[in-house]
Amino acid sequence: MWLLRLAWALAVLGIAAGSSPSPNPTAPPPDQASIFADLTPAELRAVRTFLMSRPELGLSPSRGGPLAKNTLFLVELLPPKKRLALRYLDQGGPRPQRQARAVVFFGAQAEPNVTEFAVGPLPRPSSYRPLRFKGGRAVPFAARPMTLLEYELLHRTLAEAMEPLYRLLRDSTGFWYHNCSRHCLTFSDIAPRGLASGERRSWLILQRFVEGFFLHPVGLEVLVDHRDPDPRRWAVQRLWYNGQYFSSPQELAERYERGTLAVARLAEPPFQQLFSSYEPRGRFATGTPTEVHGAKVCEPQGRRYRLRGNRLEYGGWSLAFRLRSSAGLQLFDLRFNGERLAYEVSVQEAIAFYGGHTPAAMQTKYMDAGWGMGSVTYELARGIDCPDTATYLDAHHFYDADGPVRFSHAICIFELPTGVPLRRHFDSDFRGGFHFYAGLEGQALVLRTTSTVYNYDYIWDFLLYPNGVMEAKVHATGYIHATFYTPQGRRYGSRVHSHVLGNLHTHLVHYKVDLDIAGTGNSFETMDVRFENISNPWSPGARVVQPWLHRQPRRSERQAAFPFGKALPRYLLFYNPHRRNRWGHPRSYRIQHSSHAGRVLPRGWQEEKGISWGRYHLAVTRHHENEPTSSSIYAQNDPWEPLVSFEGFLRNNETIEDQDLVAWVTVGFLHVPHAEDIPNTATPGNAVGFFLRPFNFFDEDPSVASHSPVIVRPLDPPHLLPAGDPALDARQPRPLRRPGALHLQRHLPAGVTCPGAGGDAGHPVPGRTGVAVGTPRCGPCRAMPRPRLSKDNATSSSPVSAWAVWQPWHRHGHRSRHGHGER
Template sequence: MSGLSYSPGEGKMSGKREFYCAQLFGALLFIVGLVAGLLIGIYVYHGGIDTEVICKNIPENIVSDGGEQTTSETPRDDVCHTCERRQARMNWTGEDPEIFAPLTSEEMSKVRGFLLTEQYIDDKPTGGLKSNYLRSMILSPPEKEAVRKYKAGTGPYPGRYVEAHVVRGKLPQPDYMQYKIGPVNKDTMTVQQLYADGELDYNSRPYDGIEISLYHVMLKEDFNILEALTKESFDGAFYSDENSDFSIFFFNGPPGVKSNERETRFSAYFNPYGNEAEYIPLDVLPLSGSIHCPGTDTSEWYVYNYYYLNQGPFQNASALMEAYNNGSLRKISLQNGHRQTVRDRSLPDRDTGVPFRHNSNIPPPRTYEPEGPRYTIKGHNVDWMGWNFDVTTSYLRGPGLFEITFQNNNIAYEISLNEIAVVYGSGSSGQTNIIYADSMYGIGGVVGNVRDVDCPEHATMLETTHWDEFSHSHILSRSICVYEADGENALWRHRGYAFEGGLRNNFLVVRLSSTVGNYDYIIEWHFTLDGKIFTIVSASGYIQGTFWDDNNPFMGDEKTRDSFGYRVNLNTRGPIHDHMIGFKVDLDILGTENTMEVIHWKTGDVMSALKSQVGSVSEVPAYFLINNTRYIEYEEVERETGYRINMEEPKFWIVKNENERNEWGVQRGYEIKPISTASQTLTDAHPAMPALSFSKYHCAVTKRKESEQFMTSTTDTHRLNQPVGYFEKQLNNEYIKNTDIVNWVTVGFLHVPTSEDVPMTARVESGFMLKPFNFFDKTPVFDIQAYLDTRTGWKTERPPKYKPCAEKGLE
């Protein structure tokens, strides 16, 4: 005996406690194990490291190792591995910096520091308009000859230069100056002034935040006078420069017609996001005016030409208010609560008033890369399936491609977006005769991709940098995406009696999406396996609406439309407009000595067809059944000129190398082929046409010059009477046969907005194709494994067999 007492009841209680604890511990252990098992299962299912998973993307028909098809009535549940996700992008490792890459943040900082040190700009534009400040920076295109010599090993590195645009308000005679600065890859830089002092008038400069902030201050006093009018007319709305119930839009370009004028037209509109930097012009209000604002002396500025419901002009706010109060004006009064509906009508979210579309809750199809990307990117140089090129972008002009080769053959030196012009027709005050050239506002400025929308998850993103004039700093974004797409159709195919075969259409995509005000532009290139290049530009975003007035005196009996468009929303007209998109296409077909040829597609009598080639023909051969035939005529273009599409007189535009022939003795070339486009309907008498003269031609050809980099100047739509960089003057009849030529290709679309464009315009597109034209000896895809079956089995071929895999989890 140990001398310890023992109670039987006490032992029973202790046993029960131990039993319950064991049960609880076991339950907890089971739960922990279950959760851990689920987590591990989920991890494995989504592709854990070195872990096999059950594939859910295996088709019912797949190719086995022996080249035969295996089929099953239900999808296979084979075990497979996770997809390879190797990085296609590598850092640039060249001895010299990339020639065409977008400006880097470091380069921009260096140039700004240089301009500060040399006193070209002020540290901060505290003097407002009377300051010298940096408006924008872009990469200055290197000289082509220098690039070619450098790449051939016969010349030095051409250097990287920056084109800086500076507002010079501090000068006795202010102006807008552009400088070439560099090389930024060297410690010592120089500056070259690109225009004479005063050549670019100060009043033709682009708008910026400094000027816009002054407008707000000026309007505050006027809108205090108009308070009763705006509250009674616009559902109690009042405007101030700090916390407004509605916003003011100042970009109804141009600000006058003459270069020494500056008359800014403004319009009121309901912004669903208050004073945030967002422009959604669906709820434009019938109140507008103008600001006389030339020069830097704001004491001489004034607001005038007020319109209310298209009634006016009134010299000032007091005159408008007097007319409003004395009953001489027709009035409008939006219903109570109207302002609370603006955001719901403007935001492109799901319509909660209707049920989900059937099966829309099921994820849509997607593509993936079973063994990783088939392209490689070094810096901004892209290599894919025989294609090689450099991709870049410019804040003002947008994206471009350089030094494009296919199977080691020179195809083009440059294919780049150059300009987007938009001209409106509108009967609303403040918004009549709107003319935009978007390079002034920065086609490549407001960039960035919408997740899961602009590019697939497996795309490789390339960074871009631009100078932001509002924050006076550089902004970095990953805006260019590169990926290989599955066309899900045949590049070529034939199914006959003796054999069947084909090649699936895969192509490489290079895409940049940008926002210019209310419109979004998507610019992309598709490179195909057979040597074609598709250039495609699409538009989406918000239309720039005008106020719909049911009692418009210029409206006919049909009260849903007028001369300028349809009613598309509660109080919104969709004004008609166009989008004319210009590209620089510098083809170098196997070298720089090229000739443009126009092939005319004709129908006529047989004698005319034969005489077009042999003028001495005197008799029609008897084997022609009828005296009418199709035929083509060949015209080698000797002088600079421009062409417009006429569907009744079809033409083929060919750029060829007269000194290079294929196996059959035919001169090798590429065809420029519009896919879809519209025509410019403005006549030469229109004041905007000199500045927008590029839009007259679907395809023009000029001799290449370093002094003719662009089809427009970024200031010309603000100086319509004195454009400095307009395209028409480049067509000066120079001899261009067998030399370095450039084609300027313009495509676009005419837009009559309809109710389907509200709240958001679904994608509309235009573009052109560059197509091999006797460039190869035969279809250039038979170095790729395709699908081929013969009836008797004497010949079979299969594309590379893929091993099904599961995508790794994405960030």
């Protein structure tokens, strides 16, 4: 894998510190949301320049040179404290100082360590101060994330160690590691790196360096100890080859030379249609066309959202957003119709814990914040990763580099037709006609980025719906983490190719949801259904069994922590005890899981201590400024003594009644790889997340403010009851008194045309149809079929214009020619 990392580094060096951001779709005027905005390239460079100028820090460039030096590893925004931000946002207080978080590796000290600093004020920093984790513990040097320099040194160590194995690798795979030009091997490294705190020993899986090399293990895994800052003291400690362990490369080579080694001989990979590639192969049995474009998203009258700097507005929604290099998307100050619902919603961590027969497989417990999960936000492909019509934004990361690196089109924003109505109703008269039809198109605004953490690709979405619902969702795709197939490995997964085992693993993702429901003083309760057996009040002697709502206030943090293995209450309600809606209910929001998560390890077992948040579906804590995250970039390489212990957030079991509350949400799923994961895991069925849903927060569905519904009423209203006995006659078929088919033809408002859409653009269609006006279809979508309501086998003799249709483009009581333009 080091070859890919080296190529990536060379590429980003060409677009590093001097890169300029792409223009924003709209000029960002000064805005309160900018206190949450990511650091600009100029600010990132200013932080580096300032810290490099401090002689007491003794910083050196990250690239080249020895490992035992002091380097600046990460620079990103240090968000303001919540109390200062709210004082500014809500009370007109002073604007919080803008500061950076800087992570420095002190490798040249007698006792190497990692220290984090707050640097400010920006844009012209003049001071810095150390940042401490809760409890005041220092960051061990062995817990630091990997760097490109360390990978280069690891490659040199491995190349030297693989020299005795040249003949074995060449004869069995056709590829080799040292001194190769075309038929090269690469490696993927495994974490955590050892078995206890302070260790830095990595298992390396050797793979053919071909397209999709993650699926090409050659049967050799190597354990390298690289803890010492001096790479000359690094050493290969163990090897695993085709089911057997060896203490040194020389021992393995000697076994091969003597002919006593069970050799795994791999066929030469084809030059075309490699099984791990995306090249098309095969065909569908139906013969339906796949070489032509499928359905596309369009915006026939332009964008319905507004982007001002990092402030996003859509319908009733407004929010600020940023893309953290350390962990990914982070939303701030989420409001609906001007009322704050949440102060922060953010991705905290994503893990994948594996099982397997090989040493690398059984050691694999990935914690992706430790791999720079938020910094690997590579360019989104227009029309595939996001619609062609999306707004694309660049990101700038200062992560393991000597300056800010621009990631083009790292974020996209677009409005998405959901394909299902937000709500609809056809009110039948049960005689072949109807009283009315009404419907509202389903649409949502999507804020998206991706994280390609080596083999896996995560697609991160936040969706905003017009009825006050927000959805957080993540799709998992990319290459599976595969190991060399042995018969003993079948109990840990599926054989997916000749020598490839797809190893079982569990994905867990953690979110922080700092809710402020109608204010910061919130309480939490759960609600579920119980059954009662009561006397029937209208039939003496009979019994009635029926459900009733069991509400359970959760008064302390332990009462509000729901571990895996126990049933999660179906309604999780956060409410303001002092604010009620019109109908007397506490104004509330609900968290609803969309997940199949489960425990990944027994409680307290070694590496599980580093992900103690993974014990709970949901945990609710009081907000504390010294508990900003549930994980850290150091958990991956030291999960045994984690710097951030989420369990410690719950230990004091504080009251959570009428307090500033934070919900910590875990979602995930078990993935047992299968043949259909070749070449890549597909997104359908591999998405999890949660919803934030209003629950008596409003007086009615707030989407009634949308001016896009279609409402159809007959001008000749049917009788509410048919003639004769209603009980016997209501559902009997009768001759229709109005047209049996209703065609809803959308058209444009006055003065708007649809280029190339044909002669009916902007005009109602005459004849035996009504007109329902809504969002017009233009441009690339002009050929989309028109919505239609119909009754099969219906006949009619009624007048053509027997429909009253609500038309949102006709205002101020104007009459349409097919009925009253009423609302």
